[in-house]
Amino acid sequence: MIEDNKNNPLTDFSDQIRAVEALLFAASDPLDEKTLREMLPVDTDIEQIMNNLLNLYKGRGVELKRINNKWMFKTASDLSFIMQKEAKIQKKLSKAALETLSIIAYHQPVSRAEIEEIRGVTVSPGTIDTLMEINWIKIKGRRKTPGNPITYGTTEEFLVHFDLQNIKELPGLDDLKSTGLLDSNLPPDMFPIDDDIEKIEENY
Numbered sequence: 001m002i003e004d005n006k007n008n009p010l011t012d013f014s015d016q017i018r019a020v021e022a023l024l025f026a027a028s029d030p031l032d033e034k035t036l037r038e039m040l041p042v043d044t045d046i047e048q049i050m051n052n053l054l055n056l057y058k059g060r061g062v063e064l065k066r067i068n069n070k071w072m073f074k075t076a077s078d079l080s081f082i083m084q085k086e087a088k089i090q091k092k093l094s095k096a097a098l099e100t101l102s103i104i105a106y107h108q109p110v111s112r113a114e115i116e117e118i119r120g121v122t123v124s125p126g127t128i129d130t131l132m133e134i135n136w137i138k139i140k141g142r143r144k145t146p147g148n149p150i151t152y153g154t155t156e157e158f159l160v161h162f163d164l165q166n167i168k169e170l171p172g173l174d175d176l177k178s179t180g181l182l183d184s185n186l187p188p189d190m191f192p193i194d195d196d197i198e199k200i201e202e203n204y
Contacts, residue, residue, distance in 0.1 A: 013049075016040055020049050030070035030156060067159050068166055077163050097127050101136060101154075105170055108153035109140040115152075128152070136161065 020036055033046050040046070050064075050071065057064045057073070065074045093101070100123055103115050115123050131137040140153040154167070164170065 011041060013045075016044050017049050017052055020046075021053060024053075024064070024071055024073050027072065030067045030072040030160070032070045036071075065160075065163075066165050068156055070156070072160070074160065074163075093130070094127070096121075096124070097130055100127050101131055104131075104137050104152050105154050105158070105167070108167075109143075109151035110153075111143055111149040111151050113149060 019040060023036060023039060024031060033050070037044065037046055053064050059076075061076055061079055062073050063076050065072055099119060100115055103118050104110055107114065107118070112123055112128065128137070134157075135155055136158040137152050138155050140151045142148040143151055158164075159166065
């Protein structure tokens with residue numbers, strides 16, 4: 001944190017708000033409050049600053065979003081279509097990749113063998129590689145079972161892309177089917193119950 005002194009240009013609350021605003025605009029990734037505090041005077045009320053910025057940008061073209069207890073500015077979800085022409089077009093995910101991504105999101109941390117058991121078919125290495133290349137999944141660790149298989153989970157970029165604050169906001173099975181992302185003949189155990197989602201969030 002910045003030490004308080006008479007020459008400190010950030011002693012005024014309005015200037016502290018502007019400083020946080022500038023930091024968030026300049027950041028390429030979401031920032032946590034600890035990082036923001038390190039750039040401000042020791043007595044800065046970061047919670048009040050974030051509340052002010054939330055209100056200031058509410059309903060604007062750019063909104064302040066909380067992603068996994070970190071903060072970032074993001075195009076308002078109802079205006080995202082405007083940016084599509086400028087956005088880099090990503091390779092359309094296959095049905096296998098979408099189903100694999102869904103299983104990882106709802107069952108993380110999950111191993112390849114567990115994904116295959118849920119889907120009922122073999123998961124090709126290319127499917128996992130594709131999801132890792134677009135940074136929607138990452139290696140979470142290894143299962144403490146024979147063979148110590150690698151487990152996978154979703155990334156912050158996954159949350160940002162799908163405009164989710166955290167894993168608890170994942171849509172339900174019916175919502176996913178209605179969007180056409182998933183078939184209606186999926187295995188019954190592909191999605192965990194609500195209590196299991198809470199456990200995933202606790203360990204995320």
